[in-house]
Amino acid sequence: MSMLKTESLSIHFGGLKAVDQVNLEIQKGQLFGLIGPNGAGKTTFFNLLTGVYRPTLGKILFDGKDITSTPTVERSHLGIRRTFQNIRLFKGLTVLENALIAYDQKLSYSIFDTFALNKKFDSQEKVAAEKALSLLQLFQLDRHVHEKAGDLPYGAQRKLEIIRTLMSDPKLILLDEPAAGMNHSETEQLMNLIRKVRDDFNLTVLLIEHDMKLVMGLCEQIAVLDYGVKIAQGAPQEVSRNPKVIEAYLGLEAES
Template structure:
């Protein structure tokens, strides 16, 4: 079953077509990779999916419902969550608070419930706390729960960002270059983690990455963007043999295959 469907999505800045009629379908439960060389329009496409930009043309569907004009805030309520390439945690708050904030859309108690400390307040706060602790334990961050988010190591900050997406039980999470700035062993750990998250939480994950190696080993389906166009899509082995992809990555003069 298709969860996310883009129908010839395009956006134009001035005369430049940053994304040009890109269509793709992501199946429920899939680990989908979107790759392309620098400047291929990946981030712009990502911003179209998260609602930061409005497309100049094309439509976007989520779970059968059109969401082309749904603002960013509401996409989270529909079950789409994202991470940021340059990590945007609430740096001055604790690890636990960062996780709790992400549960807010599942809470419904009012200002007066918190003033009166009603049973609804206690119940929902406990629910949020339990959920946060469960996830923090799963990701081995429970011992750091009272640390400031800014004090975490780089890899731990990435983990916390993923925890934040999971707090609201989303259907789809979008990861924006999660391996950016990581070394080999950190990247390997992250790959395991992403796989585990998908399997444990039965999620659909879309991953944007320019590091082909990470994507090849991880994703079941890969689409390749170049100059704003989708030039290929398929299983990792298919894509890595595609001459157009090789050309995009290595330039037209080389005809050797992409080593993975």
């Protein structure tokens, strides 16, 4: 059962083919990695999936529905949620508030009501708060609930961004370099958490990573982008042995 499918998905910025005829199919429940050197088009691919950019060419099917022309907000209501390579949180608000605001926008109360956390919770707010607290606990951020998001260490901010995607019961989460800036043990813990939320919440996960080694232990299927083109796809072992992939990564090392 396909959760996401792209057909010849392409976007050109002037003469630059940032994403070029990419065909990708992700099955329901799959943990899928999208890797490639810097500038390969990974983030742009996410921007196409979420509707930030309109494709020059091609189609996007989500859960069997053609969403190529569906507005961003509607895609998020359909169940596509993302994190950003450059963390986007309400830095002046608390950790808990950041999680609560991400709770489905369908709710009847305004954002400002959620700030008045000491007022009597109605049942929806109670559900949201319980959900937020249990996710914060799972990600070991429960000690920080009342701290300002901007005061958290970098790795904790990245985790909070993932929690925000999970608040609205998404079907597909798109994680853009979730472990960037994390040390080895933080990264390992994060990878385990991603696997756990996939299992517990029956999610499909598409994960962008720059570091090939990092996704090897986590993802079941990996696609590799280079200069906007999908140059390989397969199981981690297969992909890591692929000469085209090795060349793309070695080329990068030689440049830097």
